[in-house]
Amino acid sequence: MVSVSHEFRRVPPPHASIGHWLPKDRAHIKQWLATKLEQLEKKQQLQLYKKIAITLDPSIVALKHLVDASPNLTKLSREMFTQIPPAYKDDPTGQPQVRDFDTMLGLVDMILKEGPQWFDIKDPPTAMGLIGFPINAILDWPMGTLAGYLFFMDSQVNKMWQGILDVWGAFLQSPASVSCLNENSGWLSTDALNALAAKGNDGKTQYTFQQLYACNPALPSFGFGSWDQFFTRKFNPGIRPVAFPDDQPTPEQPDPTQVIVNACESTPLQFATDVKLRDTFWLKEQPYSLAEMLDNHPNTEQFVGGSVYQAFLSALSYHCWHAPVSGTVVDIRHVPGSYYSENLSEGFANPGSPDAAAPNNSQPYISAVAARGIIFIQADNPHIGLMAIIFIGMAEVSSCEFTVQPGQHIDKGQAIGMFHFGGSTHCLVFRPETKLTAQSLVNPPPYDPDASINLPVSSALAVITPPAGSGD
DSSP states (O other), X not given: OXXXXXXXXXXXXXXXXXXXXXXXXXXXXXXXXXXXXXXXXXXXXXXHHTTOOOOOOHHHHHHHHHHHTOHHHXXXXXXXXXXXXXXXXXXXXXXXXXXXXXXXXXXXXXXXXXXXXXXXXXXXXXXXXXXXXXXXXXXXXXXXXXXXXXHHTOHHHXXXXXXXXXXXXXXXXXXGGGGGGOTTTSTTSHHHHHHHHHHHHTTTXXXXXXXXXXXXXXXXXGGXXXXXXXXXXXXXXXXXXXXXXXXXXXXXOSOGGGEEEOSSXXXXXXXXXXOBSSOOTTSTTOOOBXXXXXXXXXXXXXXXXXXXXXXXXXXXXXXXXXXXSOEEEEEEEEEOOBSSOOOGGGTTTOSSOOOTTTTGGGHHHHHHHBOEEEEEEEESSTTTOXXXXXXXXXXXXXXXXXXXXXXXXXXTTOEEEEEESSOEEEEEEEOGGGOOOGGGBSSOOOOOGGGOOOBOTTXXXXXXXOOTTSOO
């Protein structure tokens, strides 16, 4: 049988940027923001000089009109900046950063016309790191205030944000977005390709980027027609074999259908058992609450008392999803949810320090509130039975795309969908009858954000143990 290890637990990292979506050093984010503010100021000055009307994208205008028409939202939009403690208001030069709601809108408007930039500038005072969450970097501190919490949980505000992110998503799927894929200083530069390859190899292999991923270096932008094509790039055949295919029993695993594989290329966050139908997910401990996570789906009750495994994806890794088991797709549901909400206890209410790369430390919480896609699968192995996977968008992610349909039979390791445009986490949810325990997990490491490993997609995640007397 496949060897198993003990349960791992999440250790909240106060200063780490798990998933590498934002730099670990907050000073690098501040430098990036200072640079964007300077660009915005120059743009506005040029428009005034040339007597050109200052215009914003219609999606941003719609958010501004919504806020202006609501006294409560107007109040929150101001207070989420004034409530930022003085120690967090200045950039590295001592100048204020994002000062107010209108400045924030101007910055977001700029982002809508550019792709996520690759930065690896290490020398002060211009040091900057990878900004995979550019809008999130702008909103990080406002999100951590009480006013920001209330503002970003408002359903109408989130509807407007969805429109804004749809506009950005359309740009990232267009040929214009390949500008950030240049080979000099962009995502196809030597430094970037080496970093992407290192993440894919994770110290176990020595493939180049071209050997890992389907691409053509002889073509412009390696053959990627847009940023989104690059972001959703595919592994070359054979790079990620499926662990213990169902039709290939071995002496080690005579019943390979008992092996559950990783649905994503990811790093483990935490594992929970005896999960409740409803729980206080908004509190500091962030317990899982099935009713909210599964959007009150009719199948929700079946998972009460079961288990949840959560893992997060890296900005430098692979963003497609694969079936963890063979079975039939029972249902698929898209839940709009929030886009920039973090657990209040991880913001400025935290007596230590706020999450410098929110919502990283709020991942269990956002499983109940964020925009997400849910798939229910009836596994062929009856001892697994019905299971669910929740693919959760973090911040910029505006699209969770499934490539399979309800009623379709899928094979373990088969591609079933993908994240678009940004960061992400996911949960595998099992019924209590599945008997998935900490001892079922295959070699899970203790969670260490500064030395996190990359679990390959379709590698063995867990092995279930059939109930005694089942005959299996």
